[in-house]
Each structure stands twice: as C-alpha cells, then as structure tokens.
Amino acid sequence: MTDAVLEIRKLAVEFHSGGQWHAAVRGIDLSIAQNETLAVVGESGSGKSMTALSVMGLVPTPAGRIAPESSIKLHGRELVGLPEHELDRIRGNRVAMIFQEPMTALNPTMTVGAQVAESLRVHRGFNGAQASAEALKMLDLVKVPSAGKRMKDYPHQFSGGMRQRVMIAMALACHPKLLLADEPTTALDVTIQAQVLSLIEDLKTEYGLAVMFITHNLGVVALIADRVAVMYAGEIVEAALAPDLFARPRHPYTQALLASIPRVDRDLKMLEPIQGNVPTIGNLGAGCGFASRCTHAQVRCHRERPQLMPDGPARAVRCWLVGPPP
Amino acid sequence: MTAGLIRRFWVNPTSLTGALVVAAVVLAAILAPWISPFDPLEQDIAARLTGPSPAHFLGTDTFGRDVLSRLMHAARISLVIGVASIAIAMAMGSAIGIAAGYIGGKFDACVTGLLDVLLSFPTLLLGLMVVAMMGPSMDNLILAIALTELAPFARVARAPTIALKDREFVEAGRALGFSDMRLVVVHIVPNLLSEVVVVASLWLATAIRTESSLSFIGLGIKPPTPTWGGMIREGFENIMDAPWLAVAPSVAILVTVLGLSLMGDGLRDALDPKGQRD
Amino acid sequence: MNQNILAVERLSKFFEVGGRLFRKPARVQAVADVSFTIGKRTSLGLVGESGCGKSTLARCLLRLVEPDAGRIVFEGQDLTDLDRASMRAVRRLAQIIFQDPYASLNPRRTVRQTLAEPLRVHGTVQEKDVDSRIEAALEEVGLAADFASRYPHEFSGGQRQRIGIARALILQPSLIVADEPVSALDVSVQAQVLKLLERLRERRGLSLLFVSHDLGVVRHVCDRVAVMYLGRIVEEGPVPEIFDRPLHPYTRVLRAASPVPDPRARFALPRVVGEIPSAMNPPTGCAFHPRCPNAMPRCSQEAPALTEMGGGRKVACFLVQAATAGTPS
Numbered sequence: 056m057t058d059a060v061l062e063i064r065k066l067a068v069e070f071h072s073g074g075q076w077h078a079a080v081r082g083i084d085l086s087i088a089q090n091e092t093l094a095v096v097g098e099s100g101s102g103k104s105m106t107a108l109s110v111m112g113l114v115p116t117p118a119g120r121i122a123p124e125s126s127i128k129l130h131g132r133e134l135v136g137l138p139e140h141e142l143d144r145i146r147g148n149r150v151a152m153i154f155q156e157p158m159t160a161l162n163p164t165m166t167v168g169a170q171v172a173e174s175l176r177v178h179r180g181f182n183g184a185q186a187s188a189e190a191l192k193m194l195d196l197v198k199v200p201s202a203g204k205r206m207k208d209y210p211h212q213f214s215g216g217m218r219q220r221v222m223i224a225m226a227l228a229c230h231p232k233l234l235l236a237d238e239p240t241t242a243l244d245v246t247i248q249a250q251v252l253s254l255i256e257d258l259k260t261e262y263g264l265a266v267m268f269i270t271h272n273l274g275v276v277a278l279i280a281d282r283v284a285v286m287y288a289g290e291i292v293e294a295a296l297a298p299d300l301f302a303r304p305r306h307p308y309t310q311a312l313l314a315s316i317p318r319v320d321r322d323l324k325m326l327e328p329i330q331g332n333v334p335t336i337g338n339l340g341a342g343c344g345f346a347s348r349c350t351h352a353q354v355r356c357h358r359e360r361p362q363l364m365p366d367g368p369a370r371a372v373r374c375w376l377v378g379p380p381p
Numbered sequence: 382m383t384a385g386l387i388r389r390f391w392v393n394p395t396s397l398t399g400a401l402v403v404a405a406v407v408l409a410a411i412l413a414p415w416i417s418p419f420d421p422l423e424q425d426i427a428a429r430l431t432g433p434s435p436a437h438f439l440g441t442d443t444f445g446r447d448v449l450s451r452l453m454h455a456a457r458i459s460l461v462i463g464v465a466s467i468a469i470a471m472a473m474g475s476a477i478g479i480a481a482g483y484i485g486g487k488f489d490a491c492v493t494g495l496l497d498v499l500l501s502f503p504t505l506l507l508g509l510m511v512v513a514m515m516g517p518s519m520d521n522l523i524l525a526i527a528l529t530e531l532a533p534f535a536r537v538a539r540a541p542t543i544a545l546k547d548r549e550f551v552e553a554g555r556a557l558g559f560s561d562m563r564l565v566v567v568h569i570v571p572n573l574l575s576e577v578v579v580v581a582s583l584w585l586a587t588a589i590r591t592e593s594s595l596s597f598i599g600l601g602i603k604p605p606t607p608t609w610g611g612m613i614r615e616g617f618e619n620i621m622d623a624p625w626l627a628v629a630p631s632v633a634i635l636v637t638v639l640g641l642s643l644m645g646d647g648l649r650d651a652l653d654p655k656g657q658r659d
Numbered sequence: 660m661n662q663n664i665l666a667v668e669r670l671s672k673f674f675e676v677g678g679r680l681f682r683k684p685a686r687v688q689a690v691a692d693v694s695f696t697i698g699k700r701t702s703l704g705l706v707g708e709s710g711c712g713k714s715t716l717a718r719c720l721l722r723l724v725e726p727d728a729g730r731i732v733f734e735g736q737d738l739t740d741l742d743r744a745s746m747r748a749v750r751r752l753a754q755i756i757f758q759d760p761y762a763s764l765n766p767r768r769t770v771r772q773t774l775a776e777p778l779r780v781h782g783t784v785q786e787k788d789v790d791s792r793i794e795a796a797l798e799e800v801g802l803a804a805d806f807a808s809r810y811p812h813e814f815s816g817g818q819r820q821r822i823g824i825a826r827a828l829i830l831q832p833s834l835i836v837a838d839e840p841v842s843a844l845d846v847s848v849q850a851q852v853l854k855l856l857e858r859l860r861e862r863r864g865l866s867l868l869f870v871s872h873d874l875g876v877v878r879h880v881c882d883r884v885a886v887m888y889l890g891r892i893v894e895e896g897p898v899p900e901i902f903d904r905p906l907h908p909y910t911r912v913l914r915a916a917s918p919v920p921d922p923r924a925r926f927a928l929p930r931v932v933g934e935i936p937s938a939m940n941p942p943t944g945c946a947f948h949p950r951c952p953n954a955m956p957r958c959s960q961e962a963p964a965l966t967e968m969g970g971g972r973k974v975a976c977f978l979v980q981a982a983t984a985g986t987p988s
Contacts, residue, residue: 098845244708246931249916274918298922315850317879328850549763557777558747571767
C-alpha cells in the first residue's frame with residue numbers, strides 16, 4: 056500500500072503496574088489509505104484507544120511506553136522516537152484526534168472560536184484576524200448554526216452534539232491528512248450520532264482524509280467503515296473489508312460478538328452471550344487471548360499464541376482454527 | 382480491605398516515620414509518671430537554670446525543675462487536650478455537616494452560612510475568645526479548641542454527603558424502604574470516614590499548636606502544671622542565658638506536629654488508591 | 660380481574676432550576692401528562708433520547724422522585740398519597756436496577772451485607788435462614804456462593820450488575836424497573852445480563868419496565884414499547900410493530916438513526932434535522948414540530964393527544980391521526 060497515509064508495524068505499548076510491565080497493545084500492524092475509513096472495533100482492554108494515542112505520541116509516560124521495535128509511519132515518516140517538539144508540529148497539523156467526551160476535551164474557559172483558531176495560529180502562523188476568519192469558515196463547514204455569533208460562546212453553552220462538531224472543526228482546521236476518532240459518538244444521542252457520522256463522512260470525502268474510527272458499536276461500524284480491524288486483548292484478531300466482515304466473520308470472537316448483539320431490525324429471540332469476562336492487562340496467559348471464552352478452543356489455543364495470517368484478499372485472521380484458504 | 386490499607390500505610394516511608402514519631406511521643410506521655418527522672422513540680426532552687434547535664438538531660442528551669450520531666454508530663458496535657466477536642470469536634474462537626482448535606486434546602490443554606498462565619502475567624506482568635514469568656518480550665522480549653530475545629534469537620538463531611546445521597550446505592554436503599562437514619566449511618570457515613578479521619582489527624586496537629594499558643598499567652602492550663610506553651614513562655618523570659626528552656630518545648634511541639642502531619646498525609650495516600658474502579 | 664400490574668394516569672413532574680434569593684426559579688417539565696399501563700408478566704420498554712424524561716418517569720413510579728400530578732396504581736393500590744410506612748410495605752414488591760454497576764453497590768459493604776440488609780429491614784426471613792437465602796440469590800444470578808464475603812471492587816462490571824439484580828430480587832418483587840441496566844457494560848457482557856433477566860422474568864413471572872436508549876436491546880427484551888420525547892409519550896405499541904412500521908415522525912427518525920450491524924446499512928445514513936430541544940425552552944404545540952418534515956400549522960399551536968390507532972397502538976400526531984382516522988383514547 057504505497058499511498059498509505061498511516062502505516063503501523065509491530066506496535067506494542069506497555070504499562071507499568073505493580074512493579075511489572077504489562078502489554079496493552081501486543082504487536083499490531085495496520086494501514087490506512089487516503090479517503091478510507093478504518094474502523095477499529097474492540098471492548099475495554101482491547102487496546103484500541105492506546106493505538107490511537109500512540110499515533111499521536113500521547114501514551115501517558117512514565118507509566119506507559121511504546122516498545123522500541125514499533126513503527127508508526129505518517130506519509131512514510133517515522134513517528135516513533137521523534138522528539139517532543141517535532142511531534143508538537145505534527146499534532147493538530149498533520150494528524151488530529153477527536154475524543155468521546157467533548158466537554159472534557161474542550162477548554163471551558165476559552166471561547167469556541169478561539170479554540171478552533173488556536174491550532175491555526177500555532178501551526179500556520181495565522182494572525183488573529185486571519186485565524187478568526189478561518190475558524191468561522193470551519194464552524195460553518197461543520198454546520199454550527201449562526202456560527203458568527205456562536206464563535207464567541209463557551210463550550211458549556213453548547214449541546215453535546217454541537218460540542219462534538221466544534222471538536223471536529225478544531226481537528227480539521229489545519230487540514231490534516233489523518234483523523235483519529237476515539238468513540239466520538241458514543242456519548243451522543245442516537246439521532247445526533249447520525250448527524251455527526253454524516254458530517255464526518257462528508258468531510259472525509261471533501262478533504263480526502265484517512266480516518267481511524269474507534270468504536271465498540273458494530274452498528275456504527277456497518278454505517279461508516281470501509282475496512283475493519285477487530286481488536287481483542289491488545290491484538291488484532293481479524294481484519295477485513297467491512298461488507299466481508301459482516302457477511303462472513305471468520306474469527307470466533309467476531310462471530311460470537313455478532314451473535315450476541317441485540318438488533319432492532321430482527322426478532323433475534325435467541326441471543327448467544329459470550330461466557331466469561333474481558334481479560335485485564337497482566338492477566339493474559341501464553342495462548343490465544345480469547346481461548347478462555349471461545350467455544351471452539353482446542354488444546355493448542357491455550358498453549359500457543361496464533362499469528363495474524365492472511366485469509367483471502369484483504370483479509371487476515373488470528374486463529375489456529377482458521378487455516379489459509381485452500 | 383483494611384489489611385491492604387494497613388499495608389499501604391506501613392510501606393510508605395512518610396507515614397511510617399510520622400507514625401513512629403507520634404508513637405514515641407505518645408509512649409513518653411503515657412509512661413511519664415513512671416519513667417520521668419524527676420517529679421515535674423519538684424523544685425531544686427540550688428540547681429536552677431543549669432544546662433543539659435547527666436543529672437538533668439535537658440537542664441533545669443528557673444525553679445530548678447527538671448525540664449525533661451516537665452516536657453514529658455506536658456506531653457500528656459497536650460495530647461489529652463488535642464485528642465479530646467478533636468474527638469468532640471469530629472463527632473459534632475461531622476454530624477452537623479452530614480445533617481446539612483442530607484437535608485439540604487434552607488437548612489443547609491443556614492448551616493453553611495453559620496459555618497462560613499465560624500471559619501472566617503482565625504483559629505487562635507476564636508479559641509482565645511472562648512477561653513477568655515469561660516475561664517482557663519482543662520474542660521474549657523478542650524471545648525474552646527473543639528469549637529475552632531468544628532467547621533472544618535462539618536465542611537469535610539458535608540460535601541461527600543451531598544454527592545453520596547444521590548448515588549445509586551443509596552437510591553437503591555430508598556427503593557428497598559430503608560429509613561433515612563439507616564441510609565445515613567450505614568451507607569453514607571462509612572463512605573466518608575476516610576476523608577474525616579485524614580482531616581482528624583491533620584487537625585490534631587493544629588489542635589496541639591492552638592493549645593500551645595493559648596498556653597503561651599497565658600490562657601492555657603495555669604502553672605505550675607507543665608504545658609509546652611507555658612514552658613516556652615517561661616523559657617522566653619530567660620532566652621538569653623538559658624536558651625534550652627525555650628528550645629526544648631518548641632522542638633517537642635515541632636516534632637509532634639510534624640509527626641502527625643506526616644501520618645495524616647500517609648493516611649490520605651493509603652486511603653486514596655483504594656481500587657474503587659478497575 | 661385487573662390484568663395490569665401497573666397503571667399510570669396523567670403523571671407529571673417538573674423541576675425548578677436556578678432560583679436565587681429574589682429570582683423565581685425556572686420550571687422544567689421533565690414528565691408531562693404521561694399515562695400507560697403494564698400488563699402482568701409483560702415488559703414495557705421506555706425509549707427516548709436525552710431530556711425525554713424516561714429516567715425521571717421510572718423513578719416516579721417507585722416514588723424515589725415524588726410526582727407533582729397524576730396517579731400511580733400498583734397491584735390495584737393507589738401509591739400516590741401513601742404515607743412512608745405503607746409505602747415501605749409496597750417497596751418490597753417493586754424494585755429497581757440501575758445503570759452504573761460501579762455506583763449501585765456500597766463499596767464498604769460485602770455482598771453478604773448488601774443482600775442481607777433488605778431481608779433484615781423487612782423482617783421477611785428468620786435470621787437463621789438469611790444465609791441460605793443469600794446463597795440462593797447468588798446462585799440464581801449465576802454467581803458462586805463464596806462471592807458473598809467479597810467487596811464490590813473485586814468484581815467486574817457485569818458481575819456487579821448481577822449482584823444488583825440479586826439485591827433487587829431478594830424480596831421477591833413482582834415488578835422490576837430497570838434503568839439502562841446494560842448500557843454501561845461491555846458489549847460481550849451485555850448479552851449475558853440480558854439473558855439472565857430473561858430467564859429470571861420467566862421463572863418468577865416478573866413484570867418489567869425497561870428504560871433504554873438502545874432500540875435493539877428493547878426489541879429483544881420487551882413486549883411493548885413507549886417512545887418518549889421531551890416528557891411525553893409520542894407512540895406506544897407492540898415492539899415488532901413499532902420498530903418495523905413506526906408511525907410517529909420522531910419514532911421513524913429514531914428508528915432510522917439506530918445503527919444495525921448489517922453491511923447494507925452502509926449507504927443508508929439518515930439525514931436528521933435539528934437538535935433535541937432543551938426542556939427549559941420547549942417548543943409550542945407538538946414538541947417535535949420544529950424538526951418534523953411533515954409539520955402543519957396546527958402542530959405548532961396544539962399538542963396532539965396520544966390516540967388509539969387499533970392493534971394496540973397509540974400515536975400522538977395530528978397527521979397520523981388524520982390519515983388513519985383513529986378515535987381519541
């Protein structure tokens with residue numbers, strides 16, 4: 056994938072807890088091209104948020120660290136190991152991130168207009184007037200009504216959906232090439248979520264963005280993803296084109312997940328819950344992370360950790376029971 | 382859970398130091414009648430104002446009384462007054478704070494207003510006023526100091542109460558038909574105990590300082606009973622020729638207050654990372 | 660005999676916000692004139708988005724929040740004006756499960772203490788039987804008996820939720836009010852808890868009021884559903900009907916916007932108009948009219964009543980009512 060905007064190889068992130076280093080992310084590979092939305096799906100403890108934070112260089116230190124063999128390349132440029140001031144120039148400029156809870160991600164003491172303008176002043180050297188004008192354009196772009204007036208308002212004066220739009224405006228002010236979205240609609244009402252998802256989709260097409268969309272909601276994935284990477288216990292267990300993933304899920308976790316989600320469009324009276332609990336960091340055995348909950352687990356699964364193997368065009372699965380295609 | 386708390390407390394060098402220091406002081410105070418070399422009131426005019434010597438480890442004061450013995454007996458006074466006043470303040474203050482937080486509305490507004498008035502008084506001034514009005518006896522001193530500590534306890538008990546009374550597990554109790562009294566005593570109080578205990582240990586230090594200050598200005602226990610503050614005042618008069626008279630009790634206060642503060646910090650740290658969320 | 664375990668008539672609740680010494684507080688209508696019934700051994704879902712009042716309504720039913728107007732009739736008994744002591748006896752029969760598994764258990768009490776307390780307070784069980792009742796309760800929710808001596812922080816979210824359910828069931832209630840009981844759980848654990856609730860409902864013949872913002876969960880759990888918008892019920896009916904053939908414009912928007920894990924959904928992102936209005940400043944007439952694609956002049960002047968449409972369905976919309984010529988209920 057030579058035109059990959061983001062290319063991650065062997066990313067491993069560890070955390071220090073109780074005197075030991077535990078892996079939160081255990082060696083993942085992924086790439087995102089221009090104009091593509093990659094959905095990273097996982098539950099708590101899957102390592103999905105940490106993956107995004109690693110790209111931004113925001114892994115909390117000193118408790119956490121990116122393992123040295125990791126590689127994160129943005130347009131071919133290696134980000135791991137870059138000094139902080141270099142990362143500062145990239146953050147908000149070439150890569151931007153939006154978060155789940157806009158109230159805490161926005162500064163409550165700065166007007167919304169000032170916050171959108173801030174990255175323009177920092178990264179593009181705009182002066183006050185230029186930055187304000189551009190900020191107004193961005194707020195219009197994300198469809199904040201009466202943007203001119205509302206620029207002078209503070210975050211608490213906006214609803215959740217509006218704040219999320221403001222955050223998107225901030226993120227895109229410098230026209231980054233990569234957008235990381237960490238559960239951006241999870242805290243929003245369903246109808247507002249639909250609006251924000253539409254907005255992200257429109258902006259992606261308009262700016263030719265590469266989007267990493269992190270979520271635990273497979274319904275949202277079906278709406279917006281081109282490709283999907285399913286994460287469990289710190290690693291990618293399945294990767295596929297979105298339609299393929301839903302039509303023919305291959306990894307037992309993906310299958311179990313799809314079978315256990317109640318759907319509004321079907322009378323699925325028989326829900327199949329997944330037994331057991333999501334493993335916590337530091338509680339992983341030697342074998343496959345999902346083995347303890349997998350209905351198909353064999354002896355080998357508990358002992359050896361499977362590798363991520365290709366399983367057809369644009370597909371990969373990490374499971375001993377899914378062999379290479381015949 | 383308590384086992385983990387105790388372990389965290391001991392492992393922390395700060396709290397360990399503080400606890401040891403405080404333990405030493407408490408031990409000296411308790412055992413004073415038996416282990417003090419001299420009777421604190423016994424005068425030996427011939428040996429007055431002698432510096433530290435093998436006979437008198439910390440020297441003698443203007444009446445020839447052994448400073449070390451007086452120091453140890455004074456510790457009893459300070460600790461008793463400190464603990465008693467804190468106990469009273471903790472019980473009454475917390476009760477007021479919890480009631481205000483739980484009942485809310487106008488009652489809460491009134492109580493908070495009164496607490497603010499109380500809090501705006503400098504601690505020492507308040508204690509001073511009460512003792513001056515009521516006369517300096519042990520009981521009055523305890524009450525006066527308790528009054529100065531009341532408001533902080535009320536504050537520190539009120540805030541968590543307001544948060545807790547709407548917490549789901551308290552709502553569940555209401556849904557199960559539990560009385561308000563039960564909800565407060567069984568469900569709310571244990572969940573704010575840690576905050577209150579930390580405040581108690583830190584304000585114990587303040588109580589001792591207040592008592593010393595009051596004794597210093599002559600409003601404490603009347604002589605010849607030894608108190609640290611009183612000893613400092615007496616030592617003040619001889620500061621040039623017999624500096625140890627003022628230094629010894631000052632150091633005693635310093636060490637005790639420091640020990641209590643370290644203990645309080647350690648307690649707060651031990652109670653904090655309690656694994657409330659995974 | 661009366662087939663309903665619960666009948667709510669014209670329930671209203673408002674909150675006062677931001678009063679100062681000389682300034683009158685603003686009145687926010689959280690629940691406005693709501694009426695519905697829950698049949699014995701059935702489950703009713705209550706869906707809606709922020710500010711619709713579903714959580715407030717749920718709490719009003721148990722009088723955890725005191726309603727300002729209307730009646731609540733539970734097992735034939737009017738709860739509205741009951742005194743504290745009589746209410747306490749009723750509380751045994753109607754219990755609540757909360758959304759947040761971390762806040763719904765007292766962190767300082769062991770599981771045993773938490774489960775024993777209601778038994779002791781109500782004196783329903785002899786002291787010697789308390790332990791065996793606790794064991795049975797834990798077993799019923801799929802937890803080992805030796806969990807009883809542990810503290811909440813030692814459990815996962817799903818397990819805590821089970822303990823909360825055990826607590827709610829220990830007094831043998833006949834009605835359970837569940838306020839978003841699975842929303843805070845991991846996806847793979849949600850199904851476990853839903854399945855448990857299903858099993859318990861069947862086994863004990865429970866009636867259920869299930870509050871949720873997730874239509875998929877409601878579809879799976881409930882027989883009937885009521886859709887709320889800004890304090891009112893706008894549509895009500897059997898679950899498959901409402902979700903497959905929604906009539907009210909808001910229900911249609913809600914349904915269209917609810918994501919489904921189906922690859923064909925990819926190009927069906929609905930266009931949703933406008934924001935959810937604040938309850939402090941509700942629109943006149945029908946609360947949905949500013950966002951409704953079919954709004955008529957009448958809609959901004961009058962609020963439509965919830966009207967029977969036949970087939971057990973009710974809708975509060977002038978357009979729908981005119982189209983199907985229903986009769987006012």
